[in-house]
Each structure stands twice: as structure tokens, then as C-alpha cells.
Amino acid sequence: MQKDKVGQEIEAFGWVDRIRNLGGLVFVDLRDRTATLQIIIDPKAIPGVNELGLQDCIQAFGKVRERPDAQRNPKMATGEIELEVNKIEVLGKSKVPPFVVESDVKANEDLRLRYRYLDLRREPVQHAIMFRHQVITAIREYLNKNDFIEIETPILTRSMPEGARDYLVPSRLYKGKFYALAQSPQMYKQLLMVAGFERYYQIARCMRDEDPRHDRQPEHTQIDMEMSFVNEDDVMTMAEGIFAHVFKKTLGQELNTPFPMMFYKDAIEKYGTDKPDLRFGMEIIDVKAVFKDKNFPPFEDKTEIRGLVVKGGGAFSRKTLDSLNDRAKESGMSGIFWAKREEKFSGSIGKLLDGGIAGQLQIEKGDLLVITAGDKKVFPFLGNLRNEFASELGLYEKGFEFLWVCDFPIFEVDEKTGAFTASHHIFTQPKPEDIKYLDTDPLKVRGRLYDLVCNGNELASGSIRNHNRQMQEKLFGIVNMDPKKYTMLLDALEYGAPPHGGIAPGIDRIVMILAGLKSIREVIAFPKTTTAQGLMEGIPDQVTPQQLKDLHIKLDE
Ligand code: ASP
Secondary structure (H helix, E strand, O other), X not given: OOHHHOOOEEEEEEEEEEEEEEOOEEEEEEEOOOOEEEEEEOOOXXXXXXXXXXXXXXXXXXXXXXXXXXXXXXXXXXXXXXXXXXXXXXXXXXXXXXXXXXXXXXXXXXXXXXXXXXXOOOHHHHHXXXXXXXXXXXXXXXXXXXOOEEOOOOOEEOOOOOOOEOOEEEOOOOOOOEEEEOOOOHHHHHHHHXXXXXXEEEEEEEEOEOOOOOOOOOEEEEEEEEEEOOOHHHHHHHHHHHHHHHHHHHXXXXXXXXXXXXXXXXXXXXXOOOOOXXXXXXXXXXXXXXXXXHOOHHHOXXXXXXXXXXXXXXXXXXXHHHHHHHHHHHOOOOOEEXXXXXXXXXXXXXXXXXXXXXXXXXXXXXXXXXXEEEOOOHHHHHHHHHHHHHHHHOOOOOOOOEEEEEOOEOEEEOOOOOOEEEOOOOOEOEOHHHHHHOOOXXXXXXXXEEEEEEOOEEEEEEEEEOOOHHHHHXXXXXXOOOHXXXXXXXXXXXXXXXXXXXXXXXXXXHHHHHOOOOOHHHHOOOOOOOOOOEOOOOEOOOOOHHHHHHOOOOOOO
């Protein structure tokens, strides 16, 4: 609302954001989800105005007028006008809020989550939630235009772990039996392909009882999609189309597609992670050959000797590097060995370096070389270090660096049990050329898997599925999963199942990254804490003995 309203009599609804008493007039910032409007009240004309409190919900009647030049505020959407109030009605009185509801909030997150409805009144939070709506709208637009059908699938389903623990729901009608909350619509979307819908999507809620982690919620939302008669390229192109459309619609930015692609194996070797952040270089380098003849005992007998050349890393103190050395040892490596290039080479392996090696490794003045030696654990270790160095040195360039990471191994070994588990999920087709290893060396089997990564975050994960019962059963066997739990899928695969594949971009993370925010809790209207509690709802909570009895449950005290 700007100058075109000047002179009009209007009524404005909103919340009292700020009150100032100046020269006998009361100035109130009235906020709604679109903007904040300055309203001016003359206490002489409108008695009771002094009782107005912050966060009261009010209706103000009055005439819009232009602000005097000196009082214009270019930072406000309504900064050129104000409302001269002739009547006010308090629609909802507010108690004194438990924290000051302001953009630059000081209150801690727990208090804000306890009163989330007040926290949600803050301008940046309103903006994030409305931005999320725009992102979802753009996604729907794109998929609808591309002949996808939005179909809801059950939330109450059977316990069919997909990699996480299930949230279980006890049945009242069937003693001792349970439903489970869907970890994702994976089973159902495959059945929808068998049913012939060809292109499905759903803004789906996924419930997973996983161990708490900073960036995880017990329930998250994803754009769950599946397509029939497709290969990897088809699904990836569709996903790129979604992102390009969302970027254009919400940020006004053109995205370059197709996104680059990297094999899992290369991602690990060069970046130490399957989600490389490509906003900066600093690839992991193999220095085994370089130091082969140096007779340096810590490097002897090590399968991997890898390092990072850190541009400008000469600035790191010896203390910092010593602490990294301890960390490397704790993580099973032989330590950190480093050299700085100044006038000469200094550091724990300074004496091993010379101009030739420096030239070969492109170590310039002011740079730091960090090396560690060990087994394949050096990769994740250096991968983490790479990110830490980049953030210390502010190397992150602005923008969004997308990347597909493909051909993940289907299986990995569970460190606790030593058994094979699925690295993503088990409904993935093996690469045809690797099927021969299924019986002899499953760890060698790569899947038709693709993950979308942006700025070091996994944004989506998908695969081409098995549409053949025997193959699906074989994979279940390798990871020791009970095929009986998946009878509905296995049976369906015997009734003319089409080849199909899909992907599921995670909405919380996408919105967080696009909005430039740091936590997914900021883009979820009612998030749980990192320890899976709902502070506003007070959950998890006890239930009454009668409720337990109805569900045939006895608590083990
Ligand atoms: N069901 C998978 C997940 O939720 C995504 C997919 O493979 O489409 O992670």
C-alpha cells in the first residue's frame, strides 16, 4: 500500500509492533503479514490509547496521508504514508509477551519454540514461511504442467523400515498389532507405477525415528515423485526442470542446466564426501608418489597419503594445526603433517619440501600443505577439514553450485553388526554390469542411484527401481530383510510392472538454502527441537492409564 491510497478512509487490521509517544501523539507500528504501517493516534481524541500494548491485535480506522518529507522511511514498504487514526478497536488483547517479538530477536530458541505462534509473528519468520509456500507453489506448477498427478498415499502403513527406525502406532482393535507411520511413500509410489499412473508426485510427509542430529527433524517434507518408462537421465532432467522453475519463480534467477555429474567414487576421492561443496576448489590430492623416496617413517606402509593445499592457509596458527594433529590421531590416522610456504618452507614436513614439489603441487607463498596418512578413513577426515578451512578462510563464493553424484554402491557394511545394509534404500536396481558381483562381492555392486547436491547439502535422492521380483528378493536377501514384510510390492511386481524410477527432493532443506538460512527449523512452521521434542505441544508426553489399557499396552516401569 503506497501513495495511491492517500486521502482514502480505510480500516487496517494488525498487531501492535512498536509504540512511541512523541510530542503528545502516539505512533504505533501496525504489522500484518504484508507490511508494517505507521498509524498516528491523538490520545486526546481517542481515549484509552495509552492502554494499548505490544502484540495487541487491533483494528484502526482513519485517513491515509502522506508523511512529511523528513519522516519518510525508504526501508519500509509503506514508508511514504501513515494512517491518521480516528477510531481504534482492540480485537484481541495480548498479555505481556514472554519475549520481545522483533526481527533481530534476542530470546533463545527454546523459549521461542515454546511460544512458536509468537515467534512466527516475526518478520523474517513470516517471510520464510511465505517463501516456502512460493517454492511449493512453483513445484506444483511445474509438475502439473508436465502431466504429473498428485496422489496422496497412506500415512498409517505397515512397518517396512527403509533405513531408519519406524514410528509405531499400536492398534486398539487388534491387540498386539501395530501400524507404522510411513518413512516415505516409497512402496506406494512404486505401486502407483504398477497401477499405470506413469507420473506421480506428492508433497509428502515422512516420519523417521532417527537419532537426533542438528539438521534433522522426526518428520520432514519431500516432493516425492515417480515416473514410468524412464532412465536416470529422464528423472534427473525432470528434477533439474523443477529447480530451474523454482529459481526463476522465487528468486528471479536463471539456473544453468544440466547440472554437472560426478561418480560417487570420484566425489569421495576428491572431496572426501558424497556431498561435495563446489563453491570452492581445494581438492584432496594424492601425494604418495611425491613423497615416495623421502623415507619419512609416518608415511611408510600407509595405503593412502593424501593432502590439501590450502590457499592462504599459512595464516593458521601452530596451535590450530597441533589440535588437528590430535584429532587426526583420534580418528585413526598417523596425524597431520604440514608445511607452510613463506620465504622458506616451515612446519613438521617443511624439510621434505623443495621448489620442485611446491611447483608440482602448486603451493605458493602464504599457502599451507596438510597431509595425513592411513587407510580410506583419510578421505572423510580431509573432506571435513576442507569444509572447515573454507569456512575459516571465507572461501565460499556466493551462489548455488549444483551437482549430481551417481553410481553409489548399493550396499555398505554396518559398523556395529558387520552385516550388509543398503547405503540408500534397497529398492534400487543394480547397474547391469555389476550384477555379476551380487553373489561374490556385494560391496562392488553400484546402484542406479543419483543424489542431487547443492553447496554441500544433499537436496534429493533417487534411483531406478527393480521391477522384477526375483531381483528385489535377491537384494532383500543380501541385507537380510524379511521379504514377507514387502509382500504387497513383491506380488505387484508380478503383474506387469513397468520399468520405473523416481526421486524425492527435500523441501525443508531446499527452502532453507534458497532463503539463505542456516537451520531447517526456520522454514518449518512448527518444528521440533534437535532432540525431537515439541516444546509448544509438550511432546512426547505421557497418556492416561485408560488410553494405554485400550491399546493393550503395559509399561515396563
Ligand atoms: N524414498 C526415497 C527417500 O525417501 C526417495 C526415493 O528414492 O525416491 O529417501
